[in-house]
Amino acid sequence: MQSPLRKNKLCKLAFLLALFAGFRLAAAANVSLAWSASSDTNVVGYNVYYGTTSSNYTTKIPVGNASAITISNLICGTTYYFAATAVDSSGNESGFSNQTQFIVPGLLVMSAGSKSGSPATMQFPVAPSHWYEIQASTDLQNWTTIGQTAVETANQWVQYSDPNSGAFPSRFYRLVLH
Secondary structure (H helix, E strand, O other): OOOHHHHOHHHHOOOOOEEEEEOOOOOEEEEEEEOOOOOOOOEEEEEEEEEOEOOEOOEEEEEEOOOEEEEEEEEOOOEEEEEEEEEEOOOOEOOOOOOEEEEOOOOOEEEOOOOOOOOEEEEEEEOOOOOEEEEEEOOOOOOEEEEEOOOOOOOEEEEEEEOOHHHOOOOEEEEEEO
8 A cells, every 4th residue: 555645745746856066077976966855744854866777776875854965976977867755754755756867077988080081089978057178289298279168058978079180190188177
């Protein structure tokens, strides 16, 4: 038998998970999640679930009655899927909230041109409210900005091609986050 909590308000409760990326360009990163607290007086806490496959959550984090959490040690370039549940005073758990996803920035994937002289292509995940400079160097000492993104409005993969890459015997690239 389902509890009234599961059948009533919380089944209709849509958690609004907001993502705010707090990351560093390294092997691991953080993501902050926030949601609207339930007005149901029986709710005493929440659980946050996440994993790397849609609707397949491999990690559960009980967060008590907080309505926000920062999750650490996420792998750059990986897409994570998140959902939350509410827990009542009897320990009953609601169904999952709407799922949200986040691609962790901090990875640069390079592809050589398909033939000699073809432009090198790079892909990288971006975070909303940031912009990125693509810089190139032939000696790892002197860097030149060869492109930049606009201020990003979505968490997504971006692609950039260097039309001048074929003019150099070797060229190095880096991203600068702003």
